[in-house]
Amino acid sequence: MASEMIYRGHGSQPSPDDYSPKPHKPWLCLRPSRYLFRHHRLSFLLLGFLIASAFFMLLPSSPVPGSHLSVPELQPSRFLPTTIMPDGGRGGSGKVPLGLKRKGRRVLVTGGAGFVGSHLVDRLIARGDSVIVVDNFFTGSKENVVHHFGNPRFELIRHDVACPASPVHYKFNPVKTIKTNVVGTLNMLGLAKRVGARFLLTSTSEVYGDPLQHPQVETYWGNVNPIGVRSCYDEGKRVAETLTMDYHRGASVEVRIARIFNTYGPRMCIDDGRVVSNFVAQALRKEPMTVYGDGMQTRSFQYVSDLVEGLIQLMEGEHIGPFNLGNPGEFTMLELATVVKETIDLDARIEFRPNTEDDPHKRKPDITRAKELLGWEPKVSLRKGLPLMVTDFRKRIFGDHIQETATSTTKSSSD
Numbered sequence: 001m002a003s004e005m006i007y008r009g010h011g012s013q014p015s016p017d018d019y020s021p022k023p024h025k026p027w028l029c030l031r032p033s034r035y036l037f038r039h040h041r042l043s044f045l046l047l048g049f050l051i052a053s054a055f056f057m058l059l060p061s062s063p064v065p066g067s068h069l070s071v072p073e074l075q076p077s078r079f080l081p082t083t084i085m086p087d088g089g090r091g092g093s094g095k096v097p098l099g100l101k102r103k104g105r106r107v108l109v110t111g112g113a114g115f116v117g118s119h120l121v122d123r124l125i126a127r128g129d130s131v132i133v134v135d136n137f138f139t140g141s142k143e144n145v146v147h148h149f150g151n152p153r154f155e156l157i158r159h160d161v162a163c164p165a166s167p168v169h170y171k172f173n174p175v176k177t178i179k180t181n182v183v184g185t186l187n188m189l190g191l192a193k194r195v196g197a198r199f200l201l202t203s204t205s206e207v208y209g210d211p212l213q214h215p216q217v218e219t220y221w222g223n224v225n226p227i228g229v230r231s232c233y234d235e236g237k238r239v240a241e242t243l244t245m246d247y248h249r250g251a252s253v254e255v256r257i258a259r260i261f262n263t264y265g266p267r268m269c270i271d272d273g274r275v276v277s278n279f280v281a282q283a284l285r286k287e288p289m290t291v292y293g294d295g296m297q298t299r300s301f302q303y304v305s306d307l308v309e310g311l312i313q314l315m316e317g318e319h320i321g322p323f324n325l326g327n328p329g330e331f332t333m334l335e336l337a338t339v340v341k342e343t344i345d346l347d348a349r350i351e352f353r354p355n356t357e358d359d360p361h362k363r364k365p366d367i368t369r370a371k372e373l374l375g376w377e378p379k380v381s382l383r384k385g386l387p388l389m390v391t392d393f394r395k396r397i398f399g400d401h402i403q404e405t406a407t408s409t410t411k412s413s414s415d
Helices: 032-039 041-058 115-126 174-195 231-251 275-284 304-316 333-343 368-374 382-414
Strands: 082-085 106-110 130-135 154-158 198-204 255-260 289-292 298-300 323-325 330-332 350-353
Touching: 106 115, 106 174, 115 130, 115 304, 174 198, 174 231, 198 231, 198 304, 231 255, 255 304, 275 289, 275 333, 275 382, 289 333, 298 333, 304 323, 304 368, 323 368, 330 333, 333 382
Parallel strands: 106 130, 130 154, 198 255, 255 323, 289 350
Antiparallel strands: 082 106, 082 198, 298 330
């Protein structure tokens, strides 16, 4: 029996004689341009996006107003500033051809509400940079930066990240101090690595300990007691320098290291245990100036504006450091007391007390390297800078009393 194919469609089986003409082609009656736009809109839309993307990629990039650097989890305490400048802080000495406006940078300053940090912030804002300050106000103060509030180029974040610089403060919690120097520095170096920034570590002359070499040069490795009462700060800063150089060598982070010697000026903490602030505050209050030991220990004192200029030169230069930043003018404690007496009160008295543990006997920077490679040296002498500090201290110590007296006088007059 012959097989038979059965058509199971719903309609009738098509006849082989049926004819269906080919569909009419619309482009035969429409203009080609109208046909393309009507039937290929998606293709033209995608092409437009590609052209626009290529155009914007060729434009020079610029920072987005109000954008924020992401700050990593930071660590306890504070206070000598660490500075981070995004895009490597490039730009040489900052000189700009005549007629062109200098492009401001975005700078993060830890401890920016403290003594040195706030003066650095003033300098950066004045030259047109945008500044983010991170501070926990342990030894700093909002009053030091309040004049920048409302400035769109200034931002203040309350957080712990850097380290207190005076013995009174860093001995208060030594574990927290060394933890800050290590973990805080690690966090900021990690941030610098992520955003491609140049990192400035403000180290200290304390890395030399009680030096056996005088004056101290940057190649001297120091004489530090690793188990002494000051080691939380001294060794902490030495570790911070190690971490900074390891990130430079191992992760190609651009770094700069400054070793800061004794610095004085307005906005210092009044009772922070450092010799200049101690002498000035005691003389103003008519208290005996406290000299520890025999008073023959030496220090070198630089005015804060000189230090800030040195930090700027270092950050914008091409040399890593470390660099000693200090005034090589050397004074004994008794000589300093004499200068303070001549500035404030010739009748001020001196009181001798036993010396503190691990107190360095001599401290004087060799700044040859800074002179040759940075073109920097201090300009303000002690006798010129000290009166400026005294004016600030006088206002802060007696300001409330003077204001209260003036108010009482006005009230009595009105009665």
